[in-house]
Amino acid sequence: MAKHPSKLDLGDYLPYLVNRVGTIIADQFGVEALAPHGLSIAMWRVIAVLASAGQQRQIDLAELTSTDASTLSRLVSRLIRMGQVTRTRSANSNREVVVKLSAKGQTLVARLIPIARDYEAAAIAGISAQELAVLKRCLRRAYENMKSKNVARVEQRETREGQSRLNAAPGFR
Amino acid sequence: MAKHPSKLDLGDYLPYLVNRVGTIIADQFGVEALAPHGLSIAMWRVIAVLASAGQQRQIDLAELTSTDASTLSRLVSRLIRMGQVTRTRSANSNREVVVKLSAKGQTLVARLIPIARDYEAAAIAGISAQELAVLKRCLRRAYENMKSKNVARVEQRETREGQSRLNAAPGFR
DNA sequence: GCAGAATAGTTGATAATGCATCTGTTGTAA
DNA sequence: TTACAACAGATGCATTATCAACTATTCTGC
Numbered sequence: 001m002a003k004h005p006s007k008l009d010l011g012d013y014l015p016y017l018v019n020r021v022g023t024i025i026a027d028q029f030g031v032e033a034l035a036p037h038g039l040s041i042a043m044w045r046v047i048a049v050l051a052s053a054g055q056q057r058q059i060d061l062a063e064l065t066s067t068d069a070s071t072l073s074r075l076v077s078r079l080i081r082m083g084q085v086t087r088t089r090s091a092n093s094n095r096e097v098v099v100k101l102s103a104k105g106q107t108l109v110a111r112l113i114p115i116a117r118d119y120e121a122a123a124i125a126g127i128s129a130q131e132l133a134v135l136k137r138c139l140r141r142a143y144e145n146m147k148s149k150n151v152a153r154v155e156q157r158e159t160r161e162g163q164s165r166l167n168a169a170p171g172f173r
Numbered sequence: 174m175a176k177h178p179s180k181l182d183l184g185d186y187l188p189y190l191v192n193r194v195g196t197i198i199a200d201q202f203g204v205e206a207l208a209p210h211g212l213s214i215a216m217w218r219v220i221a222v223l224a225s226a227g228q229q230r231q232i233d234l235a236e237l238t239s240t241d242a243s244t245l246s247r248l249v250s251r252l253i254r255m256g257q258v259t260r261t262r263s264a265n266s267n268r269e270v271v272v273k274l275s276a277k278g279q280t281l282v283a284r285l286i287p288i289a290r291d292y293e294a295a296a297i298a299g300i301s302a303q304e305l306a307v308l309k310r311c312l313r314r315a316y317e318n319m320k321s322k323n324v325a326r327v328e329q330r331e332t333r334e335g336q337s338r339l340n341a342a343p344g345f346r
Numbered sequence: 347g348c349a350g351a352a353t354a355g356t357t358g359a360t361a362a363t364g365c366a367t368c369t370g371t372t373g374t375a376a
Numbered sequence: 377t378t379a380c381a382a383c384a385g386a387t388g389c390a391t392t393a394t395c396a397a398c399t400a401t402t403c404t405g406c
Contacts, residue, residue: 005286005287005290006283006286006287007224007225007286008221008224008225008286008289008290009225010221010222010225010226010237011313012309013289013293014198014293014296014297014308014309014312015195015198015199015202015289015292015293015296016221017309017312017313017316018191018194018195018198018312019195019199019218019239020239020312020316021191021312021315021316021319022188022191022192022195023239024239024316024319024320025187025188025191025315025319026188026192028319028322029188040362042362042363045192048181048183048189049183051180051181052181052182052183053183057384057385058384058385059383059384059385064183066192066193066196066197067363068363068364068365069384069385069386070363070364070365070366070385070386070387071362071363071364072385073384073385073386073387074362074363074386074387075362077386090384093371093372093384094370094371094372095370095371095372095383095384095385096371096372096383096384096385097384097385110179113178113179113180113181114178114179116181116186116188117178117181119188120186120187120188122318122319122322123187123188123315123318123319124187124311124315124318125318126314126318127311127314127315131307131310131311132311134304134307134308134311135187135307135308135311135312136185136187136190137304138297138300138304138305138307138308139187139190139191139193139194139308140184140190141299141300142194142198142296142297142300143190143193143194143197145295145296145297145298145299146194146197146198146201146295146296147197149201149295213392215392215393230354230355231354231355232353232354232355240393241393241394241395242354242355242356243355243356243357243393243394243395243396244392244393244394245355246354246355246356246357247356247357247392247393248392250356263354266353266354266401266402267400267401267402268353268354268355268400268401268402269353269354269355269401269402270354270355
């Protein structure tokens with residue numbers, strides 16, 4: 001029962017399992033459903049979020065798609081060139097920008113969503129509704145766990161920096 | 174109860190949940206545990222597989238790490254330069270190559286594995302043993318589902334190509 | 347045993363990504 | 377109000393990934 005702490009069984013290691021499933025679904029969906037439309041998985045994530053949650057600031061899009069802000073900026077530029085989204089200055093702030101689906105983008109997403117559902121259905125074939133509920137709930141929980149772990153870490157770091165700032169003397173790096 | 178087929182609720186969409194969890198764990202582990210050793214997540218996947226499953230051919234490493242073969246080739250080259258792995262001609266085939274951990278690589282992995290376990294533990298905090306078992310089993314099942322979907326598709330494509338090859342005439346692209 | 351297909355691996359050209367940095371804007375504390 | 381920090385976004389640059397093409401082996405059917 002007791003596992004050796006420096007031995008790793010990847011077949012039972014959650015991050016490995018998660019990565020494998022995520023990759024295989026994304027790869028297949030990307031090649032079969034997105035590539036014919038000239039879309040990458042990264043682009044799909046952007047338009048899927050816009051379809052699901054409505055127009056967004058780029059910074060929020062970055063958060064929601066787990067994409068770096070600079071990558072997202074260029075991603076949006078590409079999607080604009082393709083005519084799938086628009087980028088307009090925000091009404092309430094001149095430094096913010098609002099990204100939304102164009103009519104063309106809405107049409108495309110509406111076509112892709114049923115296909116995306118098919119891939120999800122294929123992935124969860126043979127899994128009962130109860131198990132599926134557990135699966136999704138655990139994934140949401142795991143995400144929240146890591147999220148708050150991260151917050152705790154950032155706060156801790158900021159506190160440390162604050163203290164060292166207090167102790168800092170000129171010429172003392 | 175009936176959901177609109179062209180509307181997508183990402184918070185309940187498995188590929189989205191999986192991607193978010195995979196990304197947040199990998200990002201944190203990468204920054205906090207791997208970067209100090211000059212390792213990327215991609216490199217970690219390689220050495221973790223080697224630690225878990227022993228020496229491998231590159232093609233199998235590519236499969237096990239969900240990495241493209243050409244990417245993996247260069248990844249191994251980098252790991253060799255860092256002294257973490259070795260690449261030797263296979264005993265039974267001159268076109269195959271065997272990648273294994275060096276002594277240095279073994280030491281490094283042995284240090285990282287307990288930390289990797291900690292991250293897994295942080296992710297699954299508050300999830301019962303029963304739920305965890307369901308979670309992992311479902312992920313393995315989903316992977317197998319997509320795997321066999323892919324095989325079916327490849328076989329189908331090969332059959333189609335075979336037929337068009339039969340029908341193909343010279344000068345007919 | 348031999349021609350042709352399949353396989354393992356590498357490499358070149360190109361594109362995507364991530365980090366640091368920059369600009370411009372907004373929030374905030376004195 | 378006025379500095380100054382924090383924030384949103386864009387961009388330069390270096391690194392990395394991707395796809396196709398290529399070399400070198402091995403397998404297969406005849």
